[in-house]
Amino acid sequence: MTADLNAAGLRRDEAAERLALFGLASPALLLVLIVMVLPVGWLFYVSFVGADGGFSMENYARMVREKSYGRIFLQTFNVSLLTTGLCILIGYPLAYFISGLPTRIANLCLITVLLPFWTSLLVRTYAWLVLLQKQGLVNTWAISLGLWDEPIKMVHNLTGTLIGMVHIMLPFLILPVYGAMRAIDRDYLKAAANLGASPTRAFWTVFVPLSAPGLFAGALMVFILCLGFFVTPAVLGGGRVILVSMKIVSNIELFVNWGAASALGVVLLALTFLILWVASKFVRLEQLTGGGH
Amino acid sequence: MKFSLTLSLAAGLMATTALAQDKQVTIASWGGSFQEAQSKALFIPAAKATGIAVKEETYGGMSDVRLQVSTGAVTLDIVASGSGSAARAGAEGLLEPLDYNVIDVSTFYPTLKSEYCVGGDVFSTVYAWNTKTYGDAGPQSWADFWDVEKFPGKRAYRNKVAGALEPALMADGVAPEDVYKVLDSEEGIERAINKIRELKPHIDVFWTSGAQQAQLMKDGEVDMTTGWNGRFDNAAKDGAQVKYSFNQALLDYDCFAIPKGAPNKDTAMAFLAEISKAEYQDDLPKYITYGPTNKAAFDTGEITPEVAAMLPSSPANAAMQLPISLEWYIKWESVADEKYQSMLTE
Numbered sequence: 001m002t003a004d005l006n007a008a009g010l011r012r013d014e015a016a017e018r019l020a021l022f023g024l025a026s027p028a029l030l031l032v033l034i035v036m037v038l039p040v041g042w043l044f045y046v047s048f049v050g051a052d053g054g055f056s057m058e059n060y061a062r063m064v065r066e067k068s069y070g071r072i073f074l075q076t077f078n079v080s081l082l083t084t085g086l087c088i089l090i091g092y093p094l095a096y097f098i099s100g101l102p103t104r105i106a107n108l109c110l111i112t113v114l115l116p117f118w119t120s121l122l123v124r125t126y127a128w129l130v131l132l133q134k135q136g137l138v139n140t141w142a143i144s145l146g147l148w149d150e151p152i153k154m155v156h157n158l159t160g161t162l163i164g165m166v167h168i169m170l171p172f173l174i175l176p177v178y179g180a181m182r183a184i185d186r187d188y189l190k191a192a193a194n195l196g197a198s199p200t201r202a203f204w205t206v207f208v209p210l211s212a213p214g215l216f217a218g219a220l221m222v223f224i225l226c227l228g229f230f231v232t233p234a235v236l237g238g239g240r241v242i243l244v245s246m247k248i249v250s251n252i253e254l255f256v257n258w259g260a261a262s263a264l265g266v267v268l269l270a271l272t273f274l275i276l277w278v279a280s281k282f283v284r285l286e287q288l289t290g291g292g293h
Numbered sequence: 294m295k296f297s298l299t300l301s302l303a304a305g306l307m308a309t310t311a312l313a314q315d316k317q318v319t320i321a322s323w324g325g326s327f328q329e330a331q332s333k334a335l336f337i338p339a340a341k342a343t344g345i346a347v348k349e350e351t352y353g354g355m356s357d358v359r360l361q362v363s364t365g366a367v368t369l370d371i372v373a374s375g376s377g378s379a380a381r382a383g384a385e386g387l388l389e390p391l392d393y394n395v396i397d398v399s400t401f402y403p404t405l406k407s408e409y410c411v412g413g414d415v416f417s418t419v420y421a422w423n424t425k426t427y428g429d430a431g432p433q434s435w436a437d438f439w440d441v442e443k444f445p446g447k448r449a450y451r452n453k454v455a456g457a458l459e460p461a462l463m464a465d466g467v468a469p470e471d472v473y474k475v476l477d478s479e480e481g482i483e484r485a486i487n488k489i490r491e492l493k494p495h496i497d498v499f500w501t502s503g504a505q506q507a508q509l510m511k512d513g514e515v516d517m518t519t520g521w522n523g524r525f526d527n528a529a530k531d532g533a534q535v536k537y538s539f540n541q542a543l544l545d546y547d548c549f550a551i552p553k554g555a556p557n558k559d560t561a562m563a564f565l566a567e568i569s570k571a572e573y574q575d576d577l578p579k580y581i582t583y584g585p586t587n588k589a590a591f592d593t594g595e596i597t598p599e600v601a602a603m604l605p606s607s608p609a610n611a612a613m614q615l616p617i618s619l620e621w622y623i624k625w626e627s628v629a630d631e632k633y634q635s636m637l638t639e
Contacts, residue, residue: 062631066631066634066635068634068637068638071638071639075638133512134513134514135512135514136512156497156514234501238497238498239452239498239499239500239501240498240499240637242634242637247634250630250634252356253354254626255627
């Protein structure tokens with residue numbers, strides 16, 4: 001009898017608490033609704049409005065008809081994949097190195113990783129332009145040191161775009177990877193060694209799988225951010241690297257309706273969701289937000 | 294309650310004051326040294342002479358006007374625009390037709406105004422070259438710009454179709470007066486794009502802005518580029534080793550338009566009539582090397598022969614150039630740009 005009453009009371013308390021939490025969360029939920037759900041819905045609606053103002057599939061038909069759209073999407077995915085790959089190659093070893101340092105020095109290292117975050121994206125991008133162009137610092141120094149004779153073309157192409165994007169995206173990879181590595185109990189490695197594993201073997205069979213969720217989270221974040229990247233490829237790509245975001249801008253300027261640009265946004269969004277869905281087949285997405293522990 | 298009543302009373306009073314002072318216009322332009330020149334030569338003196346209060350703003354082009362007109366919240370009375378985008382916006386119904394009984398264009402170059410937009414300054418799309426690479430005797434025609442044997446070196450070209458196809462056809466041997474005839478079909482557009490495709494291996498950069506043209510030449514990133522003449526004059530003033538020629542250049546103009554449903558439409562019309570007068574236009578070249586659209590501005594004595602020789606719209610320079618055809622842009626720009634973008638992504 002008392003147990004039942006207690007259970008009912010607990011349930012009541014729980015419901016009340018949930019309601020209170022919901023009340024506390026509602027401003028944020030409302031904000032998400034206003035700044036996220038409604039605009040995306042509007043975007044979706046507008047993409048079906050033709051030049052004459054009526055319902056039309058012309059914005060999607062154009063993407064199928066003109067070969068350039070396919071190439072632009074392909075290039076966007078290509079650049080995003082390459083950037084993510086390079087970020088992993090550079091970021092993972094760095095995160096591993098920092099995670100092995102004493103806390104105080106590690107924190108100092110992390111600050112240097114974060115430092116570029118506090119500088120404007122535009123400034124960092126133009127800095128690369130100044131460094132990498134034909135008569136930029138890198139070329140003039142290399143030539144005066146005799147490393148190469150003729151200026152090497154490092155910017156206004158894919159190379160320059162990737163250098164700039166990797167630099168800007170690196171912290172997004174390093175931070176989650178570092179977090180995951182820091183959480184790994186190093187005793188596991190000692191145990192592996194104790195069982196006869198060489199350091200290399202222990203690293204690949206014990207450490208890497210344990211850090212994988214962090215790596216996956218970081219890589220996915222970098223990849224998805226790259227899909228919508230505008231400033232850096234626009235400045236460093238020299239007009240030869242054309243990504244979806246740039247096409248959206250030129251469509252707004254060129255066509256008399258918003259639909260042409262909106263349809264591109266919708267397709268990009270759909271493809272991003274598709275990638276998340278495919279990714280979810282391989283790893284539990286909750287891990288990305290830290291909820292799956 | 295009392296406070297808000299006071300507020301609305303104050304607002305009412307302010308409105309009356311505005312009415313008493315009566316005439317005002319809000320003008321939007323592109324900002325930077327361009328708007329500064331417009332402001333000093335046109336807006337401020339004309340405001341003084343007419344008593345019309347001028348409020349200046351910057352804006353992002355005709356897409357802003359489209360947004361204002363389509364939502365019925367028009368705040369701008371006058372906008373400065375490129376001639377091509379104004380022509381398209383006019384065809385789209387975003388602009389008020391201009392009243393040429395109010396605005397006197399009798400001494401204008403006949404091509405430098407349209408139903409919806411009255412010319413404010415003339416600029417040219419030219420080819421410019423690095424004098425360190427080619428000396429003073431750089432390319433003298435679009436055929437030279439395309440000639441990579443005679444003028445080896447890296448080029449830069451525009452990343453949009455506007456002003457990009459006409460040079461290609463002239464390089465392909467089409468006479469300037471026939472360019473728009475040839476371009477008036479999909480095959481003609483293809484022909485021009487094929488010509489650019491031919492040069493593409495030598496084009497290092499497809500530029501997006503006037504600032505970029507100047508930067509590319511100043512830093513010696515390319516040896517030759519297309520661009521707007523005023524930008525190269527400014528770059529040269531900054532020490533860039535750059536020269537350009539008006540031969541076969543594209544004569545184009547910036548103009549002023551009134552958005553559909555502008556709050557002070559009639560005042561805006563009167564103000565446009567004022568700043569279109571020769572006495573204002575002859576001051577513009579003091580601040581930027583863009584020429585007047587009103588021929589009479591050359592007769593006031595304000596523009597010296599030395600300055601005139603540098604301006605796109607001086608009679609001698611204008612005679613060498615191909616005027617941009619707005620009709621072509623209204624009819625073909627979106628089709629041509631899709632093809633152009635397709636070529637860029639190859």
